[in-house]
Amino acid sequence: MSKFSHFKLILFFLPLLISLLSTAAAPAGRRHPLDPLSPDEIELIRSLVINSIRNLSTTNVTFQYVAPADPNKQSVLLWHSNPKTPSPPRRATAIVRYNSSTHEILIDLDKKAIISDRVYSGPAYSVFTLSELLDAVALPQSHPPFVAAMKKRKLKVKDVICACYSVGWFGEKMKQRRMVKLQCYYSNGSVNLYMRPVEGVTMTVNLDEMKIIGFRDRYEAPVPKADGTEYRPSMLKPPFLPPLNGVKMVQPEGPSFKVNGHSISWSNWELHVGFDKRAGSIISLASIYDIEKQKRRQVLYKGFISELFVPYMDLTEEWYYRTFFDAGEYGLGQYAASLEPLRDCPENAVFMDTYIAAGDGRPMKMANTFCIFERHAGDIMWRHTERAISNRIIRETRAEVSLVVRMVATVANYDYVLDWEFKQSGSIIATVGLTGLLAVKASKYTHRDQIKEEVYGTLISENTIGANHDHFFTYYLDLDVDGGSNSFVKSNLRTVRPPNTDNPRKSYWTVVSETAKTEADARIKFGRQEAELVVVNPNRRTRMGNPVGYRLIPKSTAGPLLSVDDYPQIRAAFTNYNVWVTPYNISEKWASGLYTDQSRGNDTLATWSLRNREIENKDIVMWYTLGVHHAPCQEDFPLMPTLSSGFELRPTNFFESNPVLKVTPPRPLNRSVCAH
Ligand SMILES: *[C@@H]1O[C@H](CO)[C@@H](O)[C@H](O)[C@H]1NC(C)=O
Numbered sequence: 001m002s003k004f005s006h007f008k009l010i011l012f013f014l015p016l017l018i019s020l021l022s023t024a025a026a027p028a029g030r031r032h033p034l035d036p037l038s039p040d041e042i043e044l045i046r047s048l049v050i051n052s053i054r055n056l057s058t059t060n061v062t063f064q065y066v067a068p069a070d071p072n073k074q075s076v077l078l079w080h081s082n083p084k085t086p087s088p089p090r091r092a093t094a095i096v097r098y099n100s101s102t103h104e105i106l107i108d109l110d111k112k113a114i115i116s117d118r119v120y121s122g123p124a125y126s127v128f129t130l131s132e133l134l135d136a137v138a139l140p141q142s143h144p145p146f147v148a149a150m151k152k153r154k155l156k157v158k159d160v161i162c163a164c165y166s167v168g169w170f171g172e173k174m175k176q177r178r179m180v181k182l183q184c185y186y187s188n189g190s191v192n193l194y195m196r197p198v199e200g201v202t203m204t205v206n207l208d209e210m211k212i213i214g215f216r217d218r219y220e221a222p223v224p225k226a227d228g229t230e231y232r233p234s235m236l237k238p239p240f241l242p243p244l245n246g247v248k249m250v251q252p253e254g255p256s257f258k259v260n261g262h263s264i265s266w267s268n269w270e271l272h273v274g275f276d277k278r279a280g281s282i283i284s285l286a287s288i289y290d291i292e293k294q295k296r297r298q299v300l301y302k303g304f305i306s307e308l309f310v311p312y313m314d315l316t317e318e319w320y321y322r323t324f325f326d327a328g329e330y331g332l333g334q335y336a337a338s339l340e341p342l343r344d345c346p347e348n349a350v351f352m353d354t355y356i357a358a359g360d361g362r363p364m365k366m367a368n369t370f371c372i373f374e375r376h377a378g379d380i381m382w383r384h385t386e387r388a389i390s391n392r393i394i395r396e397t398r399a400e401v402s403l404v405v406r407m408v409a410t411v412a413n414y415d416y417v418l419d420w421e422f423k424q425s426g427s428i429i430a431t432v433g434l435t436g437l438l439a440v441k442a443s444k445y446t447h448r449d450q451i452k453e454e455v456y457g458t459l460i461s462e463n464t465i466g467a468n469h470d471h472f473f474t475y476y477l478d479l480d481v482d483g484g485s486n487s488f489v490k491s492n493l494r495t496v497r498p499p500n501t502d503n504p505r506k507s508y509w510t511v512v513s514e515t516a517k518t519e520a521d522a523r524i525k526f527g528r529q530e531a532e533l534v535v536v537n538p539n540r541r542t543r544m545g546n547p548v549g550y551r552l553i554p555k556s557t558a559g560p561l562l563s564v565d566d567y568p569q570i571r572a573a574f575t576n577y578n579v580w581v582t583p584y585n586i587s588e589k590w591a592s593g594l595y596t597d598q599s600r601g602n603d604t605l606a607t608w609s610l611r612n613r614e615i616e617n618k619d620i621v622m623w624y625t626l627g628v629h630h631a632p633c634q635e636d637f638p639l640m641p642t643l644s645s646g647f648e649l650r651p652t653n654f655f656e657s658n659p660v661l662k663v664t665p666p667r668p669l670n671r672s673v674c675a676h
């Protein structure tokens, strides 16, 4: 269930350890309805599905996506507010592929029975499995045209490593087979294979038959040299920057949070951390204790990354199709990295393992998927120095400590550091950090001055073009501010000229607020106007009469630059606006549709929203797309320093006054702990 960074720290975590063990031993009936599937449940699903398929010996069965079916929201809330309420029925969805068709199977885990089995016959496909991608990349080694193409390039075939790329959809009318394209890289002399593409060769693999159905060797380009691509310190040549003095975050009394299964309580916050093959971390039931009102207040029913769209801008035959949906096609959870104590997370972190169903349906343990820690990074929570009163100086300052839940998704070349951070002030901050390896294209060029054609990127090293691309993270944010009935208020800041010309000023700005009545009123493209976007509960007001709310403060306002009729953009039309608001609907969860691989854009947030439903004083969901345009630069080579962006959900007239005025600073530690 959980393990700790350092053996000696176990002593300090003893109370926590005991609470974890007691959770593990708790009777099944007390399981949190939003918990991810346990290994036993995954096994059960597998055996039910396999047993239901006759003549198995002749059939390959692939479990593409297995997850708990979302329980009814009202039953979860009831269960959560009253521990005596029984858990809602525990169900699971399995999207299973066999006999060349996709089955959507709904399973009752309590009754251990299949409820329904429906064949989906649309043109799109569910998430890849790691095992099928591994099988696919092994195929070229025994594919004669490929072997010949590598020989021709004087490359050692066994050092050529291929990667699978989703094929996208470019207007094909007929349903296509389930496929990936392979692009290969040369690993001889460097582990940084992504910096060494073997350009010009593309293969297509039929994933159901697991065979190469297309091979094309269009041209040759020099494979970029291995020299300079290393990132392991043991293989790097000096000089190195000398190390800094030791830095660590110590909590000799242990962390201040408690982990109970997947539930976390820390200071005034309570939340649940779920896990999904597609989305990665799912934050649920985040609520904050209001010390003035002496009650716990709901904030976020559910928050997760619904999709991550990464289109590349290179139009050549080998590249045009690279328009990836990292959640819906690849699975951010499936690609979760195992976090390394002391490096990925500080010393005071607690780690959590997770399970997903592998391609064969069996539970696959993912160690150290999450780390949870208190961040004390030397920031100031609030302060003031008052010198105006004669003969005295008033000085009050509080150090910021926050709670971080972290996972890292390494989707092939890219690493995404995905943090959810909770502050005692009530703010929830989501941060994405982009690091890892760029997707680069091999080219004949070694100097910028040689380039006279469009190369769709930047020459970042000899023979290496860093391809232009975007990252669009679409967050699903089901805020329930003090309950389910919320409205979305956008406030534009307008410049006004004073009506009275005698005024010495010629302008000022004022806030013009408008409550969105329907979905169309709530579609926001950033960069057009300054807007303050607040999800309010119109039925709950502060003493001053302001509706209680939570505001979205974006750190990135980038939007798509592709034209709306471009096929990738049709599939990713949910990025056409930075913000959408929809009425809560249990089946509207994946912005790119339930089936994303080869999708055609007819089941996206953008199509659901065409209904233009009413969203005022209703249970609503806010969708925020955080975009990063990435025109690579030389510093991104051979490995990219983390580039961060994110957003803040910040209480706005939610509390009667500053909620951190009465935060007590962390207990002082004895000096000896940090003596030099
Ligand atoms: C299943 O197997 C049985 C006997 O092995 C055979 O008679 C039957 O035709 C098979 N059914 C299908 C659908 O392949």
Ligand SMILES: *[C@@H]1O[C@H](CO)[C@@H](O)[C@H](O)[C@H]1NC(C)=O
Residues within 6 Å of the ligand: 058, 059, 060, 208, 209, 210
């Ligand atoms: C099962 O998969 C193997 C390769 O993984 C393939 O050779 C075989 O044809 C597949 N069988 C069926 C019935 O699809």
Ligand SMILES: *[C@@H]1O[C@H](CO)[C@@H](O)[C@H](O)[C@H]1NC(C)=O
Residues within 6 Å of the ligand: 054, 055, 059, 099
């Ligand atoms: C496989 O599909 C074919 C037609 O698509 C169908 O006739 C056959 O019964 C299926 N086999 C199984 C085992 O479901």
Ligand SMILES: *[C@@H]1O[C@H](CO)[C@@H](O)[C@H](O)[C@H]1NC(C)=O
Residues within 6 Å of the ligand: 121, 122, 123, 600, 602, 603
């Ligand atoms: C999208 O269109 C395909 C046919 O092209 C259809 O099979 C599928 O059901 C449609 N999906 C939705 C959600 O409308």
Ligand SMILES: *[C@@H]1O[C@H](CO)[C@@H](O)[C@H](O)[C@H]1NC(C)=O
Residues within 6 Å of the ligand: 154, 155, 156, 188, 189, 226
């Ligand atoms: C493989 O790498 C080594 C070391 O960098 C180099 O000397 C050798 O020429 C490379 N071989 C091929 C076939 O690329």
Ligand SMILES: *[C@@H]1O[C@H](CO)[C@@H](O)[C@H](O)[C@H]1NC(C)=O
Residues within 6 Å of the ligand: 585, 586, 587, 588, 608
């Ligand atoms: C929920 O959304 C789905 C897909 O958009 C739609 O088919 C269904 O009718 C919606 N349900 C309700 C109750 O609006």
Ligand SMILES: *[C@@H]1O[C@H](CO)[C@@H](O)[C@H](O)[C@H]1NC(C)=O
Residues within 6 Å of the ligand: 252, 253, 669, 670
């Ligand atoms: C700090 O030092 C005092 C006095 O030496 C001791 O009583 C106390 O237990 C120490 N606290 C911790 C957390 O080590």
Ligand SMILES: [Cu+2]
Residues within 6 Å of the ligand: 434, 469, 470, 471, 630
């Ligand atoms: Cu990038």
